Amino acid sequence: MVQTSSHGVPGGGVPDSGAPDNEVAALRARIGALRQGASLRRADPEALLQAAFTELDAALDVLMAAHAKAADARAAEGRKGDTSTSVHTERRLLHAVFQQAPAPLFLLGRDGTVRRANAAGGEILGSGPGYATGKQFTAFVDLPSRAALATHLAAALRTGGRQQFRCSLLTRTGRAEHTLTVQPVNLRGEAGQLIVLAEPGPRSRAAAPAAQDGGAPDGPAGTVAAITRRLDLMTAATRILLENITYSEQVAVQQYARLLATELDAWVIVDVERDQRLRRQTVTAPQTQQAQELVRSVAAMDPQPGSAPQQVYESGSALLVAHAEDTGTLGDGPDGTPLLLVLEATSLLCVPLTDGERSYGVLTLAAPAGRGHFAMADVGLVEELGEHLALAIRIDRLFRQRTEVADALQASLLPRQVRQIPGTRVAAAHVAATTDAEVGADFYDVYPAHDGWGFVIGDVCGRGEDAAAVSAAARHSIRAFAHQDADPAAVLRGTNQIMLAEDIGGRFVTAIVAHMRWRDGSLHLEVASAGHPPPLLVHRDGRIRTLDAGGLPLGIFPDAEPGVQQVTLEPGEVLFLFTDGLTSACGPDMVYFENRLSDELAVLAGKPPAALVSGVRELVMEFCQNTFRDDITMLAIEAGESEPGSPIRATATASRGARGR
Numbered sequence: 001m002v003q004t005s006s007h008g009v010p011g012g013g014v015p016d017s018g019a020p021d022n023e024v025a026a027l028r029a030r031i032g033a034l035r036q037g038a039s040l041r042r043a044d045p046e047a048l049l050q051a052a053f054t055e056l057d058a059a060l061d062v063l064m065a066a067h068a069k070a071a072d073a074r075a076a077e078g079r080k081g082d083t084s085t086s087v088h089t090e091r092r093l094l095h096a097v098f099q100q101a102p103a104p105l106f107l108l109g110r111d112g113t114v115r116r117a118n119a120a121g122g123e124i125l126g127s128g129p130g131y132a133t134g135k136q137f138t139a140f141v142d143l144p145s146r147a148a149l150a151t152h153l154a155a156a157l158r159t160g161g162r163q164q165f166r167c168s169l170l171t172r173t174g175r176a177e178h179t180l181t182v183q184p185v186n187l188r189g190e191a192g193q194l195i196v197l198a199e200p201g202p203r204s205r206a207a208a209p210a211a212q213d214g215g216a217p218d219g220p221a222g223t224v225a226a227i228t229r230r231l232d233l234m235t236a237a238t239r240i241l242l243e244n245i246t247y248s249e250q251v252a253v254q255q256y257a258r259l260l261a262t263e264l265d266a267w268v269i270v271d272v273e274r275d276q277r278l279r280r281q282t283v284t285a286p287q288t289q290q291a292q293e294l295v296r297s298v299a300a301m302d303p304q305p306g307s308a309p310q311q312v313y314e315s316g317s318a319l320l321v322a323h324a325e326d327t328g329t330l331g332d333g334p335d336g337t338p339l340l341l342v343l344e345a346t347s348l349l350c351v352p353l354t355d356g357e358r359s360y361g362v363l364t365l366a367a368p369a370g371r372g373h374f375a376m377a378d379v380g381l382v383e384e385l386g387e388h389l390a391l392a393i394r395i396d397r398l399f400r401q402r403t404e405v406a407d408a409l410q411a412s413l414l415p416r417q418v419r420q421i422p423g424t425r426v427a428a429a430h431v432a433a434t435t436d437a438e439v440g441a442d443f444y445d446v447y448p449a450h451d452g453w454g455f456v457i458g459d460v461c462g463r464g465e466d467a468a469a470v471s472a473a474a475r476h477s478i479r480a481f482a483h484q485d486a487d488p489a490a491v492l493r494g495t496n497q498i499m500l501a502e503d504i505g506g507r508f509v510t511a512i513v514a515h516m517r518w519r520d521g522s523l524h525l526e527v528a529s530a531g532h533p534p535p536l537l538v539h540r541d542g543r544i545r546t547l548d549a550g551g552l553p554l555g556i557f558p559d560a561e562p563g564v565q566q567v568t569l570e571p572g573e574v575l576f577l578f579t580d581g582l583t584s585a586c587g588p589d590m591v592y593f594e595n596r597l598s599d600e601l602a603v604l605a606g607k608p609p610a611a612l613v614s615g616v617r618e619l620v621m622e623f624c625q626n627t628f629r630d631d632i633t634m635l636a637i638e639a640g641e642s643e644p645g646s647p648i649r650a651t652a653t654a655s656r657g658a659r660g661r
Helices: 021-036 046-062 062-078 085-100 117-127 143-159 203-214 220-242 248-266 292-299 308-315 377-414 466-483 488-501 595-606 610-625 648-652
Strands: 002-004 105-108 114-117 163-171 176-186 190-200 267-274 279-282 320-321 343-356 359-369 424-431 442-448 452-460 509-519 521-532 536-538 544-546 563-571 572-580 632-640
Touching: 046 143, 046 632, 105 117, 114 117, 117 163, 117 610, 143 163, 143 176, 143 190, 220 248, 220 377, 248 267, 248 359, 248 377, 267 308, 267 343, 279 292, 279 308, 279 359, 308 320, 308 343, 308 359, 320 377, 343 377, 359 377, 359 536, 424 610, 442 466, 442 632, 452 466, 452 595, 452 632, 466 488, 466 509, 488 509, 488 521, 536 595, 544 595, 563 572, 572 610, 595 610, 610 632
Parallel strands: 002 320
Antiparallel strands: 105 114, 105 190, 163 176, 176 190, 267 279, 267 359, 320 343, 343 359, 424 632, 442 452, 452 509, 509 521, 521 563, 536 544, 536 572, 572 632
């Protein structure tokens, strides 16, 4: 459903009563309108000065005008009973002459409202003769001339003499210079009306043939051109939304607004609902206007109650104001001046941003006078554009919500800071996949355990929120079991039962769990593996030893037994653990990093764990040219030079409040 609107311009009409009080009020309103018109950028000082002198005459003639109106009323009453056939015939003849006259003619009431427009008058406005009926005639005049025109209409009524006024009419193709001749007429029983003749100026007459040669909007060539342009616009708008690889609502709205402002030659205002209120998102000026300061000031103002965007948002229906009579329809500008005047716009089109289920805001187009006015044909196009933008906003918000959930899940799998174990140095690193936007499922943890310390590194097959949720469940289960039992194999068996009892969608978990304690100056580890890549022991002299792994992944078989081995770390030796994303990292020549891992670790031997992990990360990023198909997680633990002074169990208990996950 499309709403249409037409409201009177404050001070834009002429008085409808001869009473002195009404005349004074109308005079005051017109003077205010003249002041407002003088502030516009394209105001005509000469015309405004002439109008001001005319208003001075009006102030002297208030009482005479009231008397004249009373006399006219008495005369009209005396002629009221004349209903002869000749009078009716005369009126029919005058009506036919008026309608068929080749010049644009408008019949106005005392208040400046159009009562009739002939065919030629409707044609220059780009509509049928009946379109203008009931609207203020000033609505069809360029903004800077409206106040002065109201003065000339009032002067014609007051003096009974002819008035001429040069201004620009708002035709279907934009502003066109015309000379208006205003003639008061007294029809029987209807005194105080005005006939306005609109004669095209020299520039308007010169431009008319060119417009016809180029294909008028109603002609076949013009129709084809209009259809082609609309298809091109829809294609360009769709491309903007499809190429929004950042899934940024703000970026999509700004690019969309710039496209519409350029292609439709109009101001584009996008207001979006936030916190149950309509708030201004972006404002874009037509390409022909350089008004950045104005854009910023308008963008800083949210839609006001009762304004056109607010009405459209509340009703859910489009609003078309082909010729804006009420300059306050967009609310007030930064300094209190009506925003429609600030933008020098004369036509308005507002459509809701809706995807069919929910409203996200309002798209408003405000056309400058030189563009021509919006028509019903524009409503369907802009409504479809608004629907596309609403779908883009919906997708962007859904993606942002999923990203926030994924980030929260990822944070639950990877500690913000690696916990340090007394008598050791620990370092870790994580590199997210670059070819898949979904959250990965790698996890690691370092934690105080029963009678010592423990650590775990693991992975879940697949990616996405479901896989990350399985990883989180496995990580927390391992930590819980490790608090009760020092045996890492028992920890993995208990976690396997948890995975089997839960519905994990056919996924499985690979992991390595270790329990460590100092004994006789060496760091002893009991390592249990559930189908995870085997860790590497890096000696200080560069020798690399691959430990045994074995075991079956968790969540598949109820009787799966982990592989278990004992490892002793001498001071300076490093145990290096990793997920399969490291060994499966592939370079452009389709060679896997697994073939280089041992050699690179040998070069880095003797360095602290942080330097070792950082070095491997830089090497694999260079090897793969920063393109990773899977997440990479690394954990390195180095034995210290000597056993810590206090018992490790007591130290672990005291460290449980340290920062970690």
